[in-house]
Amino acid sequence: MEQLNRILQTPLIVFGDISISLVQIFTVLAFLVIGVMLVLWSSSFLRRRLGKRGVDVNVVQLVSRAWLILGLVIVVISTLDLLSVPLAAFAFVSGAVAIGFGFGAQNIINNFISGWILMWERPIKIGDFLELGEVRGTVESIDTRSTRIRRVDGVHLLIPNSQLLETTVTNWTLVDDLVRTAIRVGVAYGSDVRLTESLMYRAAKEHPDVLETPPTLVIFDNFGDSSLEFELNVWLHSTAERGLRLIRSDLRFSIDELFREHGIVIAFPQRDVHLDGQLRIVRDRGVTAGQSD
Structure with missing residues (x-):
């Protein structure tokens, strides 16, 4: 035991007045493993507790991430204290390392800082529909390096956080999920335009997802080349493009059915071609007369 104790206490690393023995290395490794596991468990526990209390998922993620980083910093500082490493000396070394690391990992640091800006200022939140x-697609998680988005076709994308801050992003649900959508339809010339207008209003009113406020609007948009062009504008609550497409599809079905019942014809592109046959006959006669002469 004395020999084993002597081996464990033998300095393996000597740096100035600091000496690190084998028993210190074992102690530090055990402390690191237990400390990191405790920090990870406490962060997960905090996330679950806040989730059960109905706290917003964006706040839960921000708090749990902050606690995770703070806990890891405490573990690192405590580890240095166990090794009797003065923080002043470590700060000098870490500063030099940080400068070199910063030049080689600018994108990583940029995305890391951007991730914290997204979680703190919340211009983009979990559950938002982005374009x-x-x-x-819909935002599923905002991590420290990238944001995971689930596209409308079900495919997951990882977008760097810095890209979400440096480029133009359309957030359909930034303030609320109130959106406007439009349906254009052309009817044949000679149709009753007032009847067409009332039928489009009726189709919008009968749909359960169309809101009364803001009001629905039907616009006689233009005299087109082949049709009289109308546009139906409706407001509704929707958090995804798929919801808008389904509602527009329902409205088109209703408009087509109502138009058929009341004899309104939906126009299609057409062009009339007029041939002047008389001019051709005159020319042919002229050629014949010339030949006979």
Whole structure:
């Protein structure tokens, strides 16, 4: 036992006045494992408790992330204290390392800071429906490096947090889920325009998802090349593009059915071509007369 104790107490690393023995290394490793596991467990426990109390998921994520980072910092500082490493010396070394690391990991640091800005200022929240270029989907999680979005086709995308702050993002549900959608339809020339207007109002009024306030609006938009063009504008609550597409589909079914019942014809592109046959006959006669001469 004395020999084993002597081996464990033998300094393995000597740095100035600081010496680190084998028993210190074992102690630090055990402390790190237990400390990290405790921090992870407490962060998960905090997330579950706040979730059961009905706290907003964005607040839950912000609090749990902050506690996780704070706990890891405490574990690291306590580990240095166990090794008797003065923080002043460590600060000098860590500063030099941080400068070198910063030049090589600018994108990672940028995304990390952007992630905290997103969670703190909350311009984008979990559950929001976003449109970023050609990408449309619902935010499922905001992590420290990237944001996970589920597209309308079910595919998951990981978008760097810095991209969400540096580019134009359309947030359909930033303030509320009140959106307006429009349906355009063209009817044949000669149709009763007032009847067409009333039937479109009726189709919107009979749909359960169309709101009364703001009011529905039917616009006689234009005299088109092949049709009289109308536009139906309705307001509704929707948090995803799929909901809007389904409602527009229902309204088109209703409009088509009502138009058929009242004899309103939905126009299709057409072009009339008029041929002047008389001019052709005159020319042919002229050619014949010239030949006979």
